[in-house]
Amino acid sequence: xxxxxAIIVGVLLVLPISLVLYKVQFLNQDFLPVGRDDIWxxxxxxxxxGIDQDLVTLPxxxxxxxxxxxxxxxxxxxxxxxxxTQQVHWRGVNSMTKLGYQxxxxxxxxxxxxxxxxxxxxxxxxxxLRYSNLNQDVEELLDNLLSALIFTDDxxxxxxxxxxxxxxQEVQLKSNVTDLKEALLSGKAxxxxxxxxFSLLVKKAGVPARIVMxxxxxxxxxSSRAMRKSFALQVLIGNxxxxxxxxSDLFGSYADRFIxxxxxxxxxxxxFENPDFNFKIFASTVKVTKFxxxxxxxxISKVDxxxxxxxxxxxxxxxxxxxxxxxxxxxxxVILSFMRNMVGVPTFGIFTPxxxxxxxxxxxxxxxxxxxxxxxxIGLSERLWLDKLYLLAxxxxxxxxxxxxxxxxxxxxxxxxxxxxxxxxxxxYPVVIMTVIIxxxxxxxxxxGYRDTFKTLLGTLSISYLxxxxxxxxxxxxxxxxxPETQLFFIGxxxxxxxxxxxxLSEIFRFxxxxxxxx
Amino acid sequence: xxxSFKKLGILGINRRVAQYILPNNDRADYPVVDDKVLTxxxxxxxxxxxxxxxxxxxxQGDLRFIKEQLVDxxxxxxxxxxxxxxxxxxxxxxxxxxEEDRTYFVKASGQRLVTxxxxxxxxxxxxxxxxxxxxxxxxxxxxxxxxxxxxxxxxFGGIPDIRVIVFKGYPVMAMVRLPTKASxxxxxxxxxxxxxxxxxxxxxxxxxxxxxxxxEYHPDTKNKFSDLVIPQWMDILTxxxxxxxxxxxxxxxxxxxxxxxxxxxxxxxxxxxxxxxxLANHQxxxxxxxxxxxxxxxxxxxxxxxxxxKQWQGLT
Numbered sequence: 048x049x050x051x052x053a054i055i056v057g058v059l060l061v062l063p064i065s066l067v068l069y070k071v072q073f074l075n076q077d078f079l080p081v082g083r084d085d086i087w088x089x090x091x092x093x094x095x096x097g098i099d100q101d102l103v104t105l106p107x108x109x110x111x112x113x114x115x116x117x118x119x120x121x122x123x124x125x126x127x128x129x130x131x132t133q134q135v136h137w138r139g140v141n142s143m144t145k146l147g148y149q150x151x152x153x154x155x156x157x158x159x160x161x162x163x164x165x166x167x168x169x170x171x172x173x174x175x176l177r178y179s180n181l182n183q184d185v186e187e188l189l190d191n192l193l194s195a196l197i198f199t200d201d202x203x204x205x206x207x208x209x210x211x212x213x214x215x216q217e218v219q220l221k222s223n224v225t226d227l228k229e230a231l232l233s234g235k236a237x238x239x240x241x242x243x244x245f246s247l248l249v250k251k252a253g254v255p256a257r258i259v260m261x262x263x264x265x266x267x268x269x270s271s272r273a274m275r276k277s278f279a280l281q282v283l284i285g286n287x288x289x290x291x292x293x294x295s296d297l298f299g300s301y302a303d304r305f306i307x308x309x310x311x312x313x314x315x316x317x318x319f320e321n322p323d324f325n326f327k328i329f330a331s332t333v334k335v336t337k338f339x340x341x342x343x344x345x346x347i348s349k350v351d352x353x354x355x356x357x358x359x360x361x362x363x364x365x366x367x368x369x370x371x372x373x374x375x376x377x378x379x380x381v382i383l384s385f386m387r388n389m390v391g392v393p394t395f396g397i398f399t400p401x402x403x404x405x406x407x408x409x410x411x412x413x414x415x416x417x418x419x420x421x422x423x424x425i426g427l428s429e430r431l432w433l434d435k436l437y438l439l440a441x442x443x444x445x446x447x448x449x450x451x452x453x454x455x456x457x458x459x460x461x462x463x464x465x466x467x468x469x470x471x472x473x474x475x476y477p478v479v480i481m482t483v484i485i486x487x488x489x490x491x492x493x494x495x496g497y498r499d500t501f502k503t504l505l506g507t508l509s510i511s512y513l514x515x516x517x518x519x520x521x522x523x524x525x526x527x528x529x530x531p532e533t534q535l536f537f538i539g540x541x542x543x544x545x546x547x548x549x550x551x552l553s554e555i556f557r558f559x560x561x562x563x564x565x566x
Numbered sequence: 567x568x569x570s571f572k573k574l575g576i577l578g579i580n581r582r583v584a585q586y587i588l589p590n591n592d593r594a595d596y597p598v599v600d601d602k603v604l605t606x607x608x609x610x611x612x613x614x615x616x617x618x619x620x621x622x623x624x625x626q627g628d629l630r631f632i633k634e635q636l637v638d639x640x641x642x643x644x645x646x647x648x649x650x651x652x653x654x655x656x657x658x659x660x661x662x663x664x665e666e667d668r669t670y671f672v673k674a675s676g677q678r679l680v681t682x683x684x685x686x687x688x689x690x691x692x693x694x695x696x697x698x699x700x701x702x703x704x705x706x707x708x709x710x711x712x713x714x715x716x717x718x719x720x721x722f723g724g725i726p727d728i729r730v731i732v733f734k735g736y737p738v739m740a741m742v743r744l745p746t747k748a749s750x751x752x753x754x755x756x757x758x759x760x761x762x763x764x765x766x767x768x769x770x771x772x773x774x775x776x777x778x779x780x781x782e783y784h785p786d787t788k789n790k791f792s793d794l795v796i797p798q799w800m801d802i803l804t805x806x807x808x809x810x811x812x813x814x815x816x817x818x819x820x821x822x823x824x825x826x827x828x829x830x831x832x833x834x835x836x837x838x839x840x841x842x843x844x845l846a847n848h849q850x851x852x853x854x855x856x857x858x859x860x861x862x863x864x865x866x867x868x869x870x871x872x873x874x875x876k877q878w879q880g881l882t
Contacts (some may be wrong), residue, residue: 388580438688439626447757490654490695499756548581550571557778558576558845559567 059539085154098354175255255283391553392506400510419496426485575850590816642710653754655696674723674751722786724751763847769799773848779845808868
């Protein structure tokens with residue numbers, strides 16, 4: 048390597064590292080944004096139907112140890128709204144006016160639990176001891192059950208615990224038992240009825256109780272959809288509301304992915320069961336990266352330094368997204384150059400493996416490969432069939448391209464009609480790439496035979512998957528985006544690879560018979 | 567292992583490109599070697615022997631009368647892309663036969679092609695299917711040379727050709743490529759032809775390789791390669807050195823065919839010759855290349871260079 052070349056490479060390698068260290072050490076910039084991988088958007092919609100309402104109140108979600116509420120944005124006429132941290136009111140609401148809020152909640156992992164919020168009660172607790180009138184028979188059954196479960200001189204906590212144990216150990220779940228008396232006689236009840244009986248027993252034992260309504264954020268169903276109501280309970284012990292979930296056998300905490308939205312279900316029951324209101328809850332995972340880019344970007348942008356001139360977080364979001372994806376390509380090119388020039392892996396075309404990687408990123412590693420294999424087989428059959436027509440090369444290639452698009456269309460329609468839950472992954476440019484690959488594939492097959500063709504195909508796919516594996520690390524992606532100067536580092540590495548005059552790994556295998564003989 | 571490679575002077579692809587091709591081959595000279603029509607124009611004009619180009623087909627419109635153009639060449643012909651590489655797209659037609667009003671073009675392997683197939687192949691060549699750059703190309707209909715009888719025992723169909731690596735105008739290493747049944751009569755190592763290294767001083771075969779594996783006998787004819795001595799050897803080397811005078815690529819491969827009547831003829835020139843020649847010769851390229859670089863080179867034309875070459879080899 049020439050001296051000036053070595054200097055350029057040195058600068059290209061050292062400068063980005065120095066800049067990263069400068070940002071982290073001297074500007075006290077966080078090395079990477081904090082991960083936020085379980086963020087959901089919850090949307091509450093409440094629409095008065097038919098008649099105008101003097102007052103509509105919605106409680107706002109409050110952070111718990113297992114989740115935190117990030118942002119709450121209310122929906123509805125701002126002029127009629129009053130809001131505090133606990134709830135939001137609208138006065139004089141006309142019918143058909145959409146009210147509600149959107150909240151972003153972040154579920155915390157077990158090791159990342161927050162402090163338990165103050166659950167001390169405020170205001171009148173007597174109403175949590177009251178319950179609606181019951182039949183004489185039911186009253187008697189409840190009293191008998193209660194006297195069998197607890198002693199009158201038990202502490203509140205003991206009483207509740209004994210009732211809780213009875214439910215978790217003896218009451219059976221039977222979803223079609225919704226009648227109170229039948230449930231008390233049979234010891235079987237639906238989930239909701241069990242909550243009601245638990246609440247009644249606790250209240251009868253002199254301990255305030257309330258049913259909590261919320262939603263269960265199922266990670267398997269992350270796309271936006273209407274959610275079913277889910278329930279838990281709270282009991283007031285020693286002036287503090289303690290969460291209880293008799294179905295998950297939890298005393299003192301909620302189920303992991305349960306988000307309480309209405310702490311006093313009965314108070315707001317009108318909204319859910321009254322035909323004067325239309326009430327809906329939607330939830331979906333937030334479609335952002337797994338990192339809190341926004342917050343991190345704001346933090347970086349506030350740093351007063353010349354290095355902020357190329358801070359990409361200041362660009363419009365659309366441009367940011369483009370660079371977010373683009374910055375992987377030079378890294379992929381480094382891998383590709385290494386694999387081709389130092390390992391000696393053969394590929395179809397030069398950048399085909401990288402383009403295939405982008406396709407696999409969209410379609411998924413396994414599905415992408417199945418799809419790729421299917422397209423290769425179909426494309427090759429088409430090509431062999433077209434060979435018999437003796438068509439000119441360009442129209443023939445164009446027919447192949449069109450047939451490929453028709454194949455994709457068939458796939459999309461079949462998926463739509465027969466597999467509605469399947470996420471259709473089609474991207475425009477890989478179609479063209481695949482057409483070219485098939486053309487190259489079939490020519491290599493005819494000219495060089497199966498061995499060379501499959502070797503090249505394997506080489507193309509292996510580089511493609513290697514890049515996919517590297518691209519999989521989202522922390523790396525955000526690192527490249529946060530420190531654009533690393534692209535200079537890649538140029539330095541590429542010069543080093545480009546200057547490599549040594550043997551390729553494949554040549555060692557190729558020439559080894561020669562060595563053996565010479566020895 | 568790497569130490570052995572260096573000791574034996576094996577040239578790898580990276581070093582070939584960075585140390586020999588890039589500094590010695592001017593990009594401006596590439597079109598002359600990458601387009602066989604231009605190669606023919608340049609060398610033939612200067613009196614170098616080359617097979618005759620019967621026709622050059624450059625447009626799809628010329629394909630209409632291809633049958634009429636080709637039927638006269640009853641002794642066969644070769645179809646090749648002007649800008650092809652690694653022998654891709656070359657079809658050798660041995661003879662033309664007529665049966666029940668149908669014309670068949672018979673390949674070296676015995677496979678019969680009808681006019682439509684020939685037209686389709688030529689059309690594919692013109693469309694750029696085999697072209698180095700992928701751009702549109704020209705199809706050359708070339709005289710089919712006859713193999714020298716010396717090769718009869720050592721090849722299966724097709725015509726053997728001789729590759730000479732010429733460095734700064736001096737021959738460095740040579741091999742003869744012998745077609746096999748598996749190579750479909752083509753003298754292409756990628757397609758399973760045999761490569762035999764040749765001793766530069768004597769023209770005697772000094773080693774053989776097929777599919778990167780060393781062999782001693784031809785896979786089809788079973789004859790031993792070490793008995794083969796290439797006739798007109800010095801003429802062949804002189805012709806290869808002469809190419810440099812008109813096509814000044816510092817590092818190139820010159821492919822030569824030995825015709826029994828016309829003698830050595832240049833088939834094509836390659837600006838990026840492959841490295842299998844080392845396996846065929848059981849010798850690395852680096853030491854001979856370095857030896858030429860170390861010599862005081864005065865020759866300004868091929869005759870002077872060949873005189874120097876002979877002196878270095880102890881032939882004079």
